[in-house]
Amino acid sequence: MSKLKPVLSANWNDxxxxxxxxxxxxxxxxxxKIALDMDPDAVIQLVKDSGLRGRGGAGFPTGMKWxxxxxxxxxxxxxxxxxxxxxxxxxxxxxxxxxxxHSLIEGIIIGSYAIRANYAFIxxxxxxxxxxRRVQQAIExxxxxxLLGKNIxxxxxxxxxxxxxxxxxxxxxxxxxxxxxxxxxRGQPRLRPPFPAIAGxxxxxxxxxxxxxxxxxxxxxxxxxxxxxxxxxxKSKGFTLYSLSGHVKNPGQFEAPLGITLRExxxxxxxxxxxxxxxxxxxxxxxxxxxxxxxxxxxxxYEGVGAAGSMLGTKALQIFDETTCVxxxxxxxxxxxxxxxxxxxTPCREGTWWLVQALKELEAGRGTSADLDKLLDIxxxxxxxxxxxxADGAASPIVSSMKYFREEYQRHxxxxxxxxDPIASTLFSGxxx
Amino acid sequence: xxxxxxxxxxxxxxxxxxxxxRSAIMPLLHFVQAIEGYVTSQGIEVxxxxxxxxxxxxxxxxxxxxxxxxxxxxxxxVGVCINTLCAVMGGDEIYKSVSEHLGIENDEVTKxxxxxxxxxxxNAACDFAPVVMVNWEFFDNQxxxxxxxxxxxxxSGNPPAPTxxxxxxxxxKQNSAVLAGISDxxxxxxxxxxxxxxxGLKLSKEGK
Numbered sequence: 001m002s003k004l005k006p007v008l009s010a011n012w013n014d015x016x017x018x019x020x021x022x023x024x025x026x027x028x029x030x031x032x033k034i035a036l037d038m039d040p041d042a043v044i045q046l047v048k049d050s051g052l053r054g055r056g057g058a059g060f061p062t063g064m065k066w067x068x069x070x071x072x073x074x075x076x077x078x079x080x081x082x083x084x085x086x087x088x089x090x091x092x093x094x095x096x097x098x099x100x101x102h103s104l105i106e107g108i109i110i111g112s113y114a115i116r117a118n119y120a121f122i123x124x125x126x127x128x129x130x131x132x133r134r135v136q137q138a139i140e141x142x143x144x145x146x147l148l149g150k151n152i153x154x155x156x157x158x159x160x161x162x163x164x165x166x167x168x169x170x171x172x173x174x175x176x177x178x179x180x181x182x183x184x185x186r187g188q189p190r191l192r193p194p195f196p197a198i199a200g201x202x203x204x205x206x207x208x209x210x211x212x213x214x215x216x217x218x219x220x221x222x223x224x225x226x227x228x229x230x231x232x233x234x235k236s237k238g239f240t241l242y243s244l245s246g247h248v249k250n251p252g253q254f255e256a257p258l259g260i261t262l263r264e265x266x267x268x269x270x271x272x273x274x275x276x277x278x279x280x281x282x283x284x285x286x287x288x289x290x291x292x293x294x295x296x297x298x299x300x301x302y303e304g305v306g307a308a309g310s311m312l313g314t315k316a317l318q319i320f321d322e323t324t325c326v327x328x329x330x331x332x333x334x335x336x337x338x339x340x341x342x343x344x345x346t347p348c349r350e351g352t353w354w355l356v357q358a359l360k361e362l363e364a365g366r367g368t369s370a371d372l373d374k375l376l377d378i379x380x381x382x383x384x385x386x387x388x389x390x391a392d393g394a395a396s397p398i399v400s401s402m403k404y405f406r407e408e409y410q411r412h413x414x415x416x417x418x419x420x421d422p423i424a425s426t427l428f429s430g431x432x433x
Numbered sequence: 434x435x436x437x438x439x440x441x442x443x444x445x446x447x448x449x450x451x452x453x454x455r456s457a458i459m460p461l462l463h464f465v466q467a468i469e470g471y472v473t474s475q476g477i478e479v480x481x482x483x484x485x486x487x488x489x490x491x492x493x494x495x496x497x498x499x500x501x502x503x504x505x506x507x508x509x510x511v512g513v514c515i516n517t518l519c520a521v522m523g524g525d526e527i528y529k530s531v532s533e534h535l536g537i538e539n540d541e542v543t544k545x546x547x548x549x550x551x552x553x554x555x556n557a558a559c560d561f562a563p564v565v566m567v568n569w570e571f572f573d574n575q576x577x578x579x580x581x582x583x584x585x586x587x588x589s590g591n592p593p594a595p596t597x598x599x600x601x602x603x604x605x606k607q608n609s610a611v612l613a614g615i616s617d618x619x620x621x622x623x624x625x626x627x628x629x630x631x632x633g634l635k636l637s638k639e640g641k
Contacts (some may be wrong), residue, residue, distance in 0.1 A: 002636070002637040002639075002640050002641055003641070004633050004634075004636060004637035004641070005637070006633060006634045006637050009626075009630070009631070009633060009634050010634065012625055012626040012630060012631050012634055013625075013626075013631055013634055013635075014625060015624075015625060016625070017625040017626070018620070018625055019621070076452070085557045086554070086555060086557065087555070088516045088517060088518065088554070088555040088559075089518060089555065089559050090555070090557060090559075091557045091558050091559045091560055091561075093557070094557040094558065095626055095627070095630040098597065098625070098626065099625045099626040099630065119452060125557070126463070126498075126500050126569070126612050127500065127512075127553070127556055127566065127569045128556070128557065128569060128571075129568065129569045129570055129598070129603075129608045129611050129612065130570060130571065130595070130597060130598040130599065130620075130623060132611055132612060133599075133611060133616070133617070133619055133620040134620050136611075136614065136616055136620065137616070137620035137621070138620075140616070162450050162451065163614065164456075164459065164460065165459065165460065165463060165612040165613075165614070166459070166498070166500075167459055167462070167463070167498035167499070167500035167501055168498050168499035168500035169497065169498050169499065170554065181459070182456055183453070183455060183456055184453075184455035184456045184457070184458040184459070184484075184494065185455075185494065186493060186494055186497040187497065187498075202452065202453060242633075243559065243560060244560065245518055245559035245560045245562060246518055246521075246522070246559075246562070247522070250629070250632055251559070251560035251561075251562070251629050251632075252560050252628075252629035252630060252631070252632030252633060253560065253629065253630050253631075253632065253633050254632070254633035254636075255633050255634075255637075256633070268633075268636050268641050269632070286517065316559065318517075318518050318559065320518075320521065324521050328521070329517045329521060332515070332516065332517040332520055332521075333516075333517050336516055336517075336554055336555070339554065340554070342497075422521075422525065422526075423526070425521045425522065426521075426522055426523040426526055427522050427523050427562075427563070427576075428523055428526075428576045428577070
């Protein structure tokens, strides 16, 4: 039996998977019909019972988040979908929305009904025009079919859904920055509390969920809690999308029960590129501490990855072989965090700038081993000292690479230059050109 | 008058999508780029008036986001991913060769106004690395040579189709209109998913 479990990706081979007809042919929009016949609280309870946890990085239980919305408070409620997918290495939500946008729309209908929201938004990163087209068309088709708008399915439930394009700011993937951005301001994180469940969009109770989390809900309603719980591990239930990229023979998307290992996925994908060995990898994007060969058998669920010293994050498995200079990789990620720091908090704004300066020197082989300690000292002064987790993310690749590859940093200093040939790590260096 | 009555009507329809009108600022900025190619002072003034804001408030938002350009870009804006994974797998070499080939650096435009170049961050297509975006459409699995051919084809008036996108490559202004929520009716074109996206599905059918 296959170790994989395509659910959200099950129809991606169909040429019309992204259309309303294509989605309905595979049972689409049956779950929202079931949900709208239920009491909204029962829908929240069902999602709670399923054990579904956020697929955007933090792994917070989705049903519990819905349950935090105060009811009968006389205020407007909002559901906002975070489709800003920008964490380096993360590439699951964009193919999902391109191939199967109706799974998200159906999830939004169910989620909005459950939390009593009549307005929902999809905040989609702006640098993916064709994904925007697909989602917009899907929304228009859903309106035309009476699945959105007034009195959905004749059940008296109204829902307006707006697709909103971002404009190239990683920080807007942070939920409170996203809300500020959606309100028409610079996308900068807010101090919490209050949390969005109390004062979110327009200071109203708001749920912010990742694309994959919401898109998973129709399958849970349609197939039942037991079906969902039959997959995954004790505290990490269900299926999820793992994205394999980098120096492997066959990169791609692998939908599987939580708890599968990189060794299993790599084996299915044909292994590393010919003649090369695994050096380091990220379990869930660049903000999750890197792993090495010794972590091939770590169960890729929230607890397993956490116990091994990292985070499941977005399940973006970026694989680097022995040709890759870890200092160069970390420098490039650090430049990303510096570029994307919104500038609100001084430790992050200034600290990421200093980290880049320090790493540039180290990559060029300039400095002494005391500079390695200084690097860690700067990290200590920025991690955990800002409104949001961007600076914590910046710290992850540095701290973890120093843990596993400190001698490689030292080798740069001993040689007075980088010991690696960057051409050897490219795809067109000969082996997979 | 750059902004016709029809343009203003479209902008008002964008504002009407939102419960509070200030939320329309981002799609309106995309719309200004659709009309003028970049965010002009005139565009800022039109938005400010429409949303009852100071121009400084609109400018503050516009300058926060890298997709809003304060100077004209090319008719075809080429982004080469230089975030870690793409860079390591060839993005650095691709950027270098395209930059040398065109004789322009980051954020510059060719003299004919056809092509501009930008070093971009992760664009959520890592399983298609190294990635190049043109007007924010996917050009997957690039090499220095394929990227040079791509910009040559663009400059000679034969822009190729994106790997995963519409049958024809649209201009910067046309795609900016899409991001403002003005449909171009091309959602049905192109593949559902690229081959790497379908790999897990294929393997599961083979029982792996």
